[in-house]
Amino acid sequence: MASISFRGVTKSFVDASRKNLAPKVVVARLDLEIADGEFVVLVGPSGCGKSTTLRMIAGLEEPTSGDLLIGERKVNAVHPGERDVAMVFQSYALYPHLTVYENIAFGLRVRKTPQSEVDTRVKEAAGILGLTDLLHRKPSQLSGGQRQRVAMGRAIVRKPKAFLFDEPLSNLDAKLRSEVRAEIARLRRRFETTTVYVTHDQVEAMTLADRVVVMAEGYVQQVGPPLEVYRKPANKFVAGFLGTPTMNFLPGTLSDGTVSGKGFFIDVDTRGTGEVTLGIRPQHVTVGKHGKVLGEMEVEVVERLGAESYALGTLGGTHFTSLVGSEEPKPGTRVPVSVQEGSAHLFDAKGVRMEG
């Protein structure tokens, strides 16, 4: 087990097939310390550099500049096989010509582990993951969830310094996904191994992570425990990326503790003046007059999720979503919406969070 440190790591590519030779920066000046035993989730939209970051840890990509350390060792150019990390791929990357047993044993075999030890360890891993009955099957004879478990078995059997997960759940259906998510959490508690987990699914990020790292366009936007990031997003991007339904953003003007814009008005704790964006999570506004009324929204659709319902529409010409309280509004009507105390986020013209 080991810590992982990025020190000013940049990764850029040149697309050799194009005539344009300017390198494309995928990860820019990344500084990140992952503690021993920590579970870190990298989130962000596709193309944000999270997978490349993970692949640099694995050794599948080499940093263009900066240092990458696993433990105390600089591993920039160390061969993946010598880093002692294990990875679960999005596609699972199971060897189709080998049985489950041989798939799990592969990493031990190429390291010339004695057969008796291979056998105990494979069986142990299979036992943990409930694969004991499937050991003699080929990957093509397994269901998606079973394949996923084999991929994890292949990782845990080696007892590596770190687990790397590259969107491991994206090929599973919703029900399996939550099951496997729980399984990963369980395994993680059992092994206490440093884990880096890449996903674009915020639920996974929120539920699994000790800390989340939100990335966009090659830059880290915010690092912190999931709830902290959720509650205090560092900028408009993070605020919009985390949380479902997406946070409402209303353009407005700040002056002397109030923000006003087209069709709304709200008091805030922040001083100063200027153009701002008001951010409010849909969970924090309710249809009807229950406290401070923000304004009136035009309802277009009502989405019933079962436990709760949301009204979707516009407020002052901007898209707006609000929780529905006891009375459900009719589509096409204008209804007032009330906002919870202290739930407003303010972002300046550059999109950076303004603190109160």
Place this chain on the structure above:
Amino acid sequence: MRRLILAALLLLPFTARADEVPDAGASSGRTRLVLWHAYRGTEREALENLAKRLNDDATVPYTLDPLAIPYDALVDKITAAVPRNRGPDLFIFAHDTIGDWAEAGILRPMEGEVDPTTLRGFFPETVTPLIYRGKLYGIPLAFKSAALVYRKDLLPTPPRTTDEMIAAGRKITNIDEGKYGLVYENGLLYFHAPWLFGFGGSLFGDDGRPKLDSKENAESVKFAARLLQQEKIVPQEVNGALVTALFSEGKAAMAITGPWVLGDLDPKIPVGVAPLPIISESGKPARPFLSSEAVFVSAKGKNQELAMMAAAFLAGEASARERLLVGKQPVALKSAWDGLSRTDGEVLWAFRDQLPNTYATPNTPAMKSLWSPMDNVLGLVLHGSTTAEEALKEAQGKVEGVLAKVDVPKEEGPFHGFTLLMVGLALASGVWTNRKLQMTRALSSTFDSRITRLAYVYMSPALVAMAVLTFCPFLVGIGMGFFRHTYGRWDFVGLANYRDLLSGTDGRFLYTLGMTVFWTVLNVSLHVGIGLALALVLNIKGLKLKGFYRVLLIIPWAVPSYITALIWKGMFHPDLGAVNEVLAQFGLNTRGMSWMGEVTTAFLANLVTNTWLGFPFMMVVCLGALQSIPSDLYEAARLDGASRAQQFRLITLPLLKPALLPAVLLGSVWTFNQFNVVYLVSGGNPDGRTDLLVTEAFRWAFERGPGGAFGLSAAYSTLIFLILLGYSLFTNRVTGSLEKALE
């Protein structure tokens, strides 16, 4: 374990190497002499008996190791091997190539080394052809010439004059039954020679230069045409295979052929042989070509004295008897014939009786350039495409053209325009390469140098092997294109080869190029069309016996093409081939229709053969590609209301394209360079008009010029390469067929 097996497989050829032929003389300290020959059947048996007898006799200071070499390969092999000291000590061949070989210093002159009295023991007709520029180069073993071979059951007495021959022939001929009075390869100069010389014709003028368009030659050609067209006693388009076939099936009473045919005939057939008849018109006897088969000693051998001894033995009395009696060979040594009575050796004696009336094939190198033009003359006239006089005149012009081209030019020709063009092209390509290199260099900083090194390590075995065995010969070949070759000597001539090939006033190069392009386009379209159609059918869901059909349809690909091409040639025979028979079954009036006489039909015959050979590859490519198209696409299209035709056009074709384009490109290149089919089926007939660029390149190297016009052939090949290169660059630019593969 598996690695062991692979290693063992790789080492197999080495183990075979260790398994040397046990050297009969090694223990006794005798010198081993290697003898190359192209004998087969009884002749080979006799020769090997002789060698065995020699090797068993410990008093002989050498042992003899005979090696049979395919006839096709022997001349070329000797020409290549002897100058490099890889050749045999002695070899047996007909005399007609000694001009080339003597000039190239391959043959040891024997002048003064053979006792004149010994020489007088041979028939003089067999000795004179072995003299080239006043020097004797070999000792005669046997003579081969055509004679009149007839079936005694069909023709009790052989004709003495051509009139008698025609009369007898007309009586026997019954075209409906496929029976003919006479059969001979009337499209070949070799078998036409009896008439040509019998009419007093000749191939060379008094000045020793080729002279084809004489009155007598024309008369002889007309006579051959008369036998075919008016008297109708001979079938058309006969080849050697047909002569034997017709004769042994009793469908021909007479044949003009040589002793070589006897071994292939059923011994039960009552064969008679007689000298060829006297030409009634000229009163002179018909005179076939004579080949004097002789033993030659290599000028590069290490043991030439011993080789001379061996040659003398092979030509000597004991050997001659064995070759006569066991080998059934008409031997050159007069005294050997004492051992064979006329009754026992009726057939062989008949060939001996023909000997005084023969004409030795000229051994001057120029002779090589006459065969195919004269064959063309015969082909054209017999088919009725032109008159004898005109055909001969044209052939004369062509021969002079070829001879002028293969001569080393005395001075650089006035062709600066072309030279400038080439220099310009070279510069342009240099600039282009330089730009590419600069780009690569700019990029290389971004490549991982470790990966680059690793990549080259992986590729190095293949690259090294290809550099030595592919690119090196290729560059040497291109270099050869700037030289003229005369008997092993290479003269630098700059671009003269290209000038001579391209500036031919007959426009032959452009014609051949056009023909080749047409050939390629048609073939590839047919291959793809038929292949795709069959693949679509074989891809029908639930079709039974799929595997069975697939195996049958792949067969043409699995059988070596040099065999099937010959079979197809036989099937295209006008009277006896299966193709005309089959078409006639469908009510078409094709019996006796000639395929090789017209450019269009000869081309068609080539095309059919090559289509047969080539569609399985495309079928397999299409099948593979079809199977990889996901079926839900078709389901989606059906829901969208697409008809079957639309599904094909909108889904199948576009999705097949990426698989088909590289296959089509590769297929075009292969078809463009397809040698076997054209060379074996139409043989370029008529008049070389179905020849492709590759067969032309081959003809320059092996059928023309002093010792092979290798320089011109190399220049020709380089042109082919440049054309293909241009084609692939063009298609790649237009279709991007390779872009994806190159990524």
Place this chain on the structure above:
Amino acid sequence: MNVLVHVALVLISFATIYPVLWVIRMALTPSQAFAVGLSPIPQQVSDENFRKVVGNSSLDGTWVFGHQLFNSISVSLATAVLGVLLATLAAYALSRFRFPGRRLTLSAMLLTQMFPGTLMMVPLYAILDRLNLLDQLVGLVLVYATTSVPFSTWMLKGFFDTLPKDLEEAAMLDGANRAQILSKVILPLARPGIAVTALFSFMTAWNEYILAAKFMSRETSYTLPVVLAQYVGAKSTAWGLFAAGAILVSIPVMALFFALQKQLVGGLTAGAVKG
């Protein structure tokens, strides 16, 4: 509809094998004459030609045909193994690595397909002479293998392109080195492609006779196609023996085609379609 399809297929199949039936007829007929007519069914049947071809022995009683069969088999197998080995290594590098000169190498391999054979023959003889490889089966193997390498490399490269890169990365993380990845992951997965490539290389060597006849100068070092060519004389051909030999030569290739037809269908195009 189905009946029509079958009728058409039977007709086409018959037309396809018709010329081959002729070869069989001539091989089974004791006469050495070329067979003419319409029906490919032999009138007399005898195994004489086959026995003569197979029984071919030399002066000192060596079973020459046996040697030649062994030569053909060993040369073709060695060509297949060597050709596939060289092509696999090159194709793997071309498929997986990005390096300067990659496109050039791929293009150069394609260019070799455009060299007319006539251009190469004379210099090739001289080169083999220099390397002391004339009259050695090893020389033939090297020439055949290099001839087959460009096409094999292209095909295998296409095949490798279809194999997911994930698998290699997974193996890399598992600690496998390049050689282990190639032998334990890539090769087992590329088996269909390799089978086809090996078949092509095998056929290159198995059917070739022009170079073999020119390079080999001992009867026990001939390959079978050279032996076949021996039955073709200056002015006449022993058709019965030629045909019998042709059938003997074709049988192994047909057997391989039959055994590998599934791979053949998939293997030829995998790269192009999914690539």
